[in-house]
Amino acid sequence: MGRHPALKVLTVLVAIVPLAGGIARAAALVGETTHMRAESVPVSALSQLKANYRQPDTIPFPPSDPYTPEKALLGRMLFDDTRVSGAGGLACASCHNPAFAYGDGLAKGIGAGLKPLDRRSPSIVNGAWGVLFMWDGRASSLEEQASGPIEGPREMNQPLDRLVPVLAKIPEYQSLFAAAFPRRKMTPETIVSAIATYERTIVSGVAPFDEWIEGDEAAIPDAARRGFTLFNTKAGCASCHGGWLFTDDGFHDTGLPDDDLGRGQLFPRVVMMRHAFKTPGLREVASRGPYMHDGSLPTLEAVIAHYNLGGRDRPSKSELMTPLGLSADEQADIVAFLRTLTSSIRPSVIPTLPR
Amino acid sequence: MRINLLIRTAVLVLLSSGAGAADHLVHQKGRAFSVATMTVARGEPVVFENDDTVPHNVMSTTPENAFDLGSQMPGNSTPVTFDRVGVVAVICAIHPRMHMTITVTN
Numbered sequence: 001m002g003r004h005p006a007l008k009v010l011t012v013l014v015a016i017v018p019l020a021g022g023i024a025r026a027a028a029l030v031g032e033t034t035h036m037r038a039e040s041v042p043v044s045a046l047s048q049l050k051a052n053y054r055q056p057d058t059i060p061f062p063p064s065d066p067y068t069p070e071k072a073l074l075g076r077m078l079f080d081d082t083r084v085s086g087a088g089g090l091a092c093a094s095c096h097n098p099a100f101a102y103g104d105g106l107a108k109g110i111g112a113g114l115k116p117l118d119r120r121s122p123s124i125v126n127g128a129w130g131v132l133f134m135w136d137g138r139a140s141s142l143e144e145q146a147s148g149p150i151e152g153p154r155e156m157n158q159p160l161d162r163l164v165p166v167l168a169k170i171p172e173y174q175s176l177f178a179a180a181f182p183r184r185k186m187t188p189e190t191i192v193s194a195i196a197t198y199e200r201t202i203v204s205g206v207a208p209f210d211e212w213i214e215g216d217e218a219a220i221p222d223a224a225r226r227g228f229t230l231f232n233t234k235a236g237c238a239s240c241h242g243g244w245l246f247t248d249d250g251f252h253d254t255g256l257p258d259d260d261l262g263r264g265q266l267f268p269r270v271v272m273m274r275h276a277f278k279t280p281g282l283r284e285v286a287s288r289g290p291y292m293h294d295g296s297l298p299t300l301e302a303v304i305a306h307y308n309l310g311g312r313d314r315p316s317k318s319e320l321m322t323p324l325g326l327s328a329d330e331q332a333d334i335v336a337f338l339r340t341l342t343s344s345i346r347p348s349v350i351p352t353l354p355r
Numbered sequence: 356m357r358i359n360l361l362i363r364t365a366v367l368v369l370l371s372s373g374a375g376a377a378d379h380l381v382h383q384k385g386r387a388f389s390v391a392t393m394t395v396a397r398g399e400p401v402v403f404e405n406d407d408t409v410p411h412n413v414m415s416t417t418p419e420n421a422f423d424l425g426s427q428m429p430g431n432s433t434p435v436t437f438d439r440v441g442v443v444a445v446i447c448a449i450h451p452r453m454h455m456t457i458t459v460t461n
Contacts, residue, residue, distance in 0.1 A: 028415060028422035028443075031400060031434035131451045239409050248386060248409075250450045263448075270448050272412045272426050319410045319426050 049232055050213040053244050059128045059200055065143060065193050067200070070180040075198025077176060078191065081353050084163060085156035087112065092149070092156075092195065095121035098348035101287035102202060107295025112157040118260065120295035123288050125345070126281055128200035131249040135277045135293045136263045142196035147188070160188030167191070172354030204283040205343035212340070220340040227337025230330055235307070237334070239320050246282035246341070252318040253277075255311015258294050264316070274316035286339045300338055304331045381455070383407045383447070388455040397459055400434035403427065412448040417441070420459065423448075 061067040078084055079092040095109045096102045102123045104110070109121040119135050127133070133145035149155040150163065158166075164186055167173045177186045177194075184190050209228075211219035231237040240248045251263045253275040264274035277293040291297045297306060308331060310323040326334070379401040382389035386407060395401055403413045405427045413433075414423040420443040422435050437443060437459040447453035 027438035028420045029436045029438070030422050030424060031436065033427070033431050033433040035428075035430050035432075137451065248450060249452060250386075252449065267448060270412070270414060270423055273448055276449075319428060 046229070049228075052242065053209070053213055055204070055206075055210055055244050059203060061128070061197070061200055062141070065196060067197060068180065070176075071194050071197040072201050073198075074173075074176045074180040075194035075196070077173075077351055077353055078167075078195050079198055080351060083166060083170075084150060084158060085112075086158035086162075090156050092146075095149070096124045098345075101125060101284040101345070103288040105288070105290075107290050109155075111155045112153065115154065117154060119293050120290065122278075122280060123284065124199055124202060125284050126203055126245055128203065129245055132278065136266060137251060137278055138266060142199050143189075143192045146192040146195040146199065150192075160191060163191065164188065170354050176354065203345075205345045207283065207341050207343035209337075209340040210343070221336060223333045223336035224340045225337075226330075227333035227335070230326070230334050231337055234330070235304075235324055235326060235334055236320060237307070240279045240318075241282055246285075247279045250279050251276040252279060252320070253311075253314070253316040254292075254307070255313070255317045255321050256292055256294060256296060256306070257312045258296065260294065262293065271315050272318075275314070276316065276318075282338060283341050284343065284345065286342050300335045301331070304334050380404060383411050383413075383453070386411075386447075386450050386453060388445070388447075388453050391455050392458070393455065394458045394460060395437065397438060397440060397461055398436055400436050401457060402432050402434045404432040405429050411450065411453070413445060414448050415443050415445055417443045419443075 059067075079096075082089055082091045082094070084091060090112070095104045097104055102125050104121045107120060109117040109119065111117045122135060127142055127145075130142065133139040133142060134148065139145040139148055147160060151157075151159050167177075168186055174186070177190060180194055181190045208219045209224075212225075231241075240250060240252060242248060251273060253262075253272070254277075256275075258275075260277075261268075261274055263276040263278075264270070267273040285291075286300060289297075289299060291300070291303045292306075297303045304326070307321070308324045308326045311317060311321045379393060379395050379399060380389075381393070381401060381403050383404065384406045386409070393401065403424060405411050406429070408429055410426045410428050412424065412426055415421050419439045419441055420437045424433050424435075427433060437457070440459050440461055443457040443459060445455050445457055
């Protein structure tokens with residue numbers, strides 16, 4: 001794989017890249033960018049491709065917040081309890097409703113005072129495997145994520161230190177906390193630990209797609225099989241939606257014509273982060289429209305049509321967002337494939353809450 | 356004045372992109388940096404090579420040694436030199452699983 005002199009390009013000589021809250025002048029120098037001939041990447045055999053999409057057998061729990069059934073039970077109560085919010089009318093489950101694959105079925109979430117929020121409520125299914133949370137990645141753990149909407153003034157509007165005395169007045173919660181945290185008290189930390197532990201147990205079940213990659217050829221229709229191949233080849237979906245969770249956990253500007261800066265609010269001087277949002281996983285995707293961070297695309301067909309056109313051009317748009325040239329039949333095949341990702345997710349039974 | 360600065364900088368870059376470049380090579384194949392930590396002397400180039408199949412955005416989050424390669428396409432290699440001693444946190448802004456540190460010594 002030799003370098004190709006004709007492809008040498010002089011790019012940036014001096015990097016003066018002040019970061020947010022950083023310095024005016026950087027001490028790192030960026031030199032000449034060279035280009036090598038890319039190795040041709042052969043399309044993997046179908047069996048190899050399938051191996052990339054096999055579900056893991058176990059749920060990962062962090063050593064700092066290990067699983068116990070008592071914590072998960074308490075977390076489930078708190079997740080469904082509207083008394084966790086400041087006005088007593090919203091629960092975590094209001095926006096992460098199991099009936100909508102742990103989203104809310106709306107284009108924009110509904111927050112305090114029934115006012116719409118700025119972005120769509122993301123599903124929390126399979127969050128145990130997440131790296132950064134929220135559409136803009138501002139939370140680095142599920143524990144941190146759990147505290148954000150509870151405390152957010154536009155969301156549940158309940159500071160956690162004020163929530164503690166609210167819950168402490170409910171006798172059954174005291175015993176649930178004592179069982180879940182025998183050596184700790186009811187605190188903001190134990191509240192979010194319980195919720196995060198419960199959230200990590202919300203995972204996809206076996207979908208027809210999984211049965212197919214395990215060898216049941218009749219599990220999905222021909223159109224879906226063609227769609228899977230397109231997903232991994234011509235359509236390029238797998239560049240960001242690869243792997244069993246169908247996400248790279250990354251942040252991309254997919255060229256939607258809204259003004260939300262997304263992750264760019266956290267990295268204002270990094271061009272590629274402007275209008276960039278987290279790549280959502282695609283398991284259960286057919287059950288959780290409308291789509292995209294702004295809920296602007298009502299159907300999977302509209303989503304594929306957007307990617308086929310390539311999105312709105314601007315400096316931050318991902319280099320991967322280019323017109324795809326998919327025919328109507330090919331687009332329909334990809335949608336057929338996406339519909340095979342709906343699993344027999346474990347039914348949720350609404351708990352009787354502590355009084 | 357600006358041209359002089361560019362020429363001086365270009366000379367500096369050419370001088371700094373010599374034999375040492377290959378010694379400090381960071382691959383990005385499979386959406387992962389090939390090393391988690393690296394130690395370089397001040398002024399020695401570290402080459403970030405995108406041998407992956409997707410663009411990456413390698414950058415520093417350490418203000419004293421800040422840089423941002425922007426969208427680096429597959430097949431591209433870019434050297435970066437650090438003038439200040441210390442630990443530099445390097446990430447791919449696009450892919451949060453990619454992070455490493457570079458210790459710059461005298």
